[in-house]
Amino acid sequence: MNGLLRPARRTTLADDVYESVRALVMDHAVAPGERINIDALARRLEVSPTPVREALARLESDGLVRKRPLAGYTAAPLLSRTEFDELVEMRLVLETASVRRLAERFAGQPGADTADAPAGPTGELAELRREAELPDQTPGTEGFAAIAAFTAQDARFHHLLAERSGNRMLHAAVVRLRAHLHLFRLHFPTAHYGTSTREHLRIVDAIGTGDPDAAGTAMRDHLLAAADRHLPFFEGTRCG
Known part of the structure; x- marks a missing residue:
């Protein structure tokens, strides 16, 4: 997973983090159904957890990730x-x-x-x-x-x-x-x-x-x- 990520550009932080995480989900680097570790993702992107959470909220509205109480975010399963x-x-x-x-x-x-x-x-x-x-x-x-x-x-x-x-x-x-x-x-x-x-x-x-x-x-x-x-x-x- 690490090799598919790159540090987010500070000038377009929110959008860049969103695009980076979306690419991971679209490429199945985060497998369907896999739990997403916000802190680990933030460290790899060299950002705080806040823009990662914002990106995940956007991806939830896209239907690409799901949020469950006490369990956090997971990549959405593929369409049946x-x-x-x-x-x-x-x-x-x-x-x-x-x-x-x-x-x-x-x-x-x-x-x-x-x-x-x-x-x-x-x-x-x-x-x-x-x-x-x-x-x-x-x-x-x-x-x-x-x-x-x-x-x-x-x-x-x-x-x-x-x-x-x-x-x-x-x-x-x-x-x-x-x-x-x-x-x-x-x-x-x-x-x-x-x-x-x-x-x-x-x-x-x-x-x-x-x-x-x-x-x-x-x-x-x-x-x-x-x-x-x-x-x-x-x-x-x-x-x-």
């Missing part, structure tokens, strides 16, 4: 197959609704369905296309560090679609799922590279046509295809 299926089902409900609402806003906007035309005076469609692009693996890195930029951008794109739907409660629900952290802690299929970007762009193009049905179908196809890419993780395991 049942929980995975429930997460996908919830995303299908929320995220197809968000893009349907967003597509309705584009209906009747002249030129919105052309690949190079911005949607309305703000160029919203062009912005969505830019956000749909996902980076490749970060060169010279491994583990969560290699996919962190991909994970963050993927989440940003999906959260942006929900935000632009105009339904604040829907957006908040999508963000609260923390789906990308849970899925990429579970398994990261290299098949996501390139494929996910193409699926994202199909969603944006469907939104640009102003057709809610087409947008909803494109999102549904993407979420189900992405879920299928994770299924090999469960091969040979019991459902539940």
